[in-house]
Structure formats: structure tokens, C-alpha cells
Amino acid sequence: MQAYATAAGSAARIHTIPATTSYSEQEVSCICESLFNEGLQTGRTEQLTHFLWTLPDHLKCLESALKAHALVLFSQQQWKQLYRLLETHKFSPHNHQVLQDLWLRAHYTEAEKTKERELGAVCKYRIRKKNPFPSTIWDGEETNYCFKSKSRNVLRDAYKKQAYPSVEEKKRLAAQTELTVTQVSNWFKNKRQRERAAGTLEKSSAKSESDDGSSGCDSKPNLSLETPFADMQAFGYTGAAAAYFPPPMTYDPSLFNLQNL
Structure with a gap:
């Protein structure tokens, strides 16, 4: 727990971190996960970008750092680099959903900027068919209507x-x-x-259709390009750091006073 407290204090001083500062893998994972979730909530990734830049190469290869890097590339609209990162690194199943959403949102946004118009349902369907999830962020089983x-x-x-x-x-x-x-x-x-x-x-x-409080809706909310990418909470991301942590890593995200960054 002391290591996490140390990481928390470090996260609060990210803007002063020199490139030579060393962290344990556990501390880097904690900070990356916290800043990643903050980026999803706020749409701002400047602190995350700077923190990743200070890391030595061997720590940049941690899964939490790679996932954080994917979010930075998305926010910077560096589509090719984002696709390459997701296609060339194998991610754990607990990270698949958020990275799949980044993959889709990136392709949708890229297409919208090319076409200079909003995408309709048919266009989005064609994009999904043309750009299936890479095996690195997908278990290979088709999902239909969720x-x-x-x-x-x-x-x-x-x-x-x-x-x-x-x-x-x-x-x-x-x-x-x-x-x-x-x-x-x-x-x-x-x-x-x-x-x-x-x-x-x-x-x-024929019988009554009043089934057990059913809402008549099975699907997830549609990806919306009209709102900032931070609105990924609409897809079930509440910003709770535990949602994206590797199973061995447990800590209290309230330790990180990121409001003062």
C-alpha cells in the first residue's frame, strides 16, 4: 500500500518529473491507469502524454502504458499510429472493450473528416465490416446485438x-x-x-408483450461522434480505475489527487 501512496504522490507532481526518474512497474501501471481514466472522463490527455514521455523504453512496453499511449494517439488523431499499436501488441481480455471502442471511434472519426459529413448507420456498418477488430483486442467471437x-x-x-x-x-x-x-x-x-x-x-x-419490465432495447448505445471522446462513459465507462486494472493490481484511486494536476 505504501508503494501505491508513493505512486499517488508522484502522480500529483507529474509536471515536474525529470526523464531520469525511475519508477517500479507497479507504480507506472497505477499512474497510467489513473491518468487513462481521467483522460476518458475529461477528454484531456496532456498530463498522460507528458508522463509517458518521461518513461524509459522498458516501462513504455507495459500493457497499461501501451493502453494509455493508445488513448493519447486517439486524442491527437494519429490514426495510423493508433491502428499499428493496437494491431501489434497483444492486450489482456479485460482491456478489449475499451480498446475496441477506441478502434471503432477512430475509424468513424477518420471517415467523417474525409467525407466532411456525419456518418449514417449504413456507413458505420460498412466501416465495421471493412475494419474488423484485430485479434490483439478481440477473442474472435462474433458479437451481434451485444x-x-x-x-x-x-x-x-x-x-x-x-x-x-x-x-x-x-x-x-x-x-x-x-x-x-x-x-x-x-x-x-x-x-x-x-x-x-x-x-x-x-x-x-399471441400473448401479452409485457415481459418482466423489459425495455425492448438489447443493444449498447451507438457510438456518437458528435460528443467528445471523453463521453465514453456512455458505453459503460464510469471512470472507475478498477474497471481496467490487471487482476493482480488493486488500489484505491482516491489516493490520486489528480484535480491538482
Whole structure:
């Protein structure tokens, strides 16, 4: 804990750090994670940029430093360098989501600047198809409507047997697919609506669509290029540092008094 307190004090004095200052790998990871999350919240990466610049080469190769570097490249709109960094370094699964969002937002922003107009849903779809996630930030399993293929297959098989599952069946499916009961309810509701529109669901089997508080929305919020990249909190990033730490690293982010940077 003392090491983290030392790192916290160091983070508060980043603007005075000489290039020769040495840190342990643990301290560097702590500072990078804290400044990374601050950058997501505020959209400002100046302190993070300066801190990375002071690091010796062997510490710049730490995963937390590479992830922080990706955010800096994004904020500087250095697209080619960002893509190269993400494509050539293998990242841990717990970092995949945030880096996938950076990858997509970078491609969307780059395309918008080239076309000089906002992108529609079709354009974004084409960009995603043309620029799939590299294996370094993706487990290779397709995700559709935020559900992985294996989860969707389980739901499809269950639907063939019963289009109106009971509450207990929904709970069982939720546990099996690692989804929430509401997500399962919404999936069945939407599936029934699509089949009814196509005329494939018998009218005699129609029931009330008031499923367990379902909202009728399964998907994540759309990436928005109209707002600063710091608004990535909209995708589930609350700025809590623990969300992006390697499992062995645990510390209290409140130790870092970054407001005084």
C-alpha cells in the first residue's frame, strides 16, 4: 500500500518529473491507469502524454502504458499510429472493450473528416465490416446485438421449443448465456415481434408483450461522434480505475489527487 501512496504522490507532481526518474512497474501501471481514466472522463490527455514521455523504453512496453499511449494517439488523431499499436501488441481480455471502442471511434472519426459529413448507420456498418477488430483486442467471437454467437444460438434453440418461456426458464437461460433476465425477455419479445411481422408466428399463440419490465432495447448505445471522446462513459465507462486494472493490481484511486494536476 505504501508503494501505491508513493505512486499517488508522484502522480500529483507529474509536471515536474525529470526523464531520469525511475519508477517500479507497479507504480507506472497505477499512474497510467489513473491518468487513462481521467483522460476518458475529461477528454484531456496532456498530463498522460507528458508522463509517458518521461518513461524509459522498458516501462513504455507495459500493457497499461501501451493502453494509455493508445488513448493519447486517439486524442491527437494519429490514426495510423493508433491502428499499428493496437494491431501489434497483444492486450489482456479485460482491456478489449475499451480498446475496441477506441478502434471503432477512430475509424468513424477518420471517415467523417474525409467525407466532411456525419456518418449514417449504413456507413458505420460498412466501416465495421471493412475494419474488423484485430485479434490483439478481440477473442474472435462474433458479437451481434451485444450478444455473442453462442448465446444467440442457445436462445434460438430455446425459442424453437417455446416462444413464450416461463420466468423460471428465462432465469435458466440467463444463467446459461451469461445475460440478464431482462435481456433474455427482450430477445424473446423482439423475436416474436419479428416473426409476427413476417407472418410466421401463429396468431392463436399471441400473448401479452409485457415481459418482466423489459425495455425492448438489447443493444449498447451507438457510438456518437458528435460528443467528445471523453463521453465514453456512455458505453459503460464510469471512470472507475478498477474497471481496467490487471487482476493482480488493486488500489484505491482516491489516493490520486489528480484535480491538482
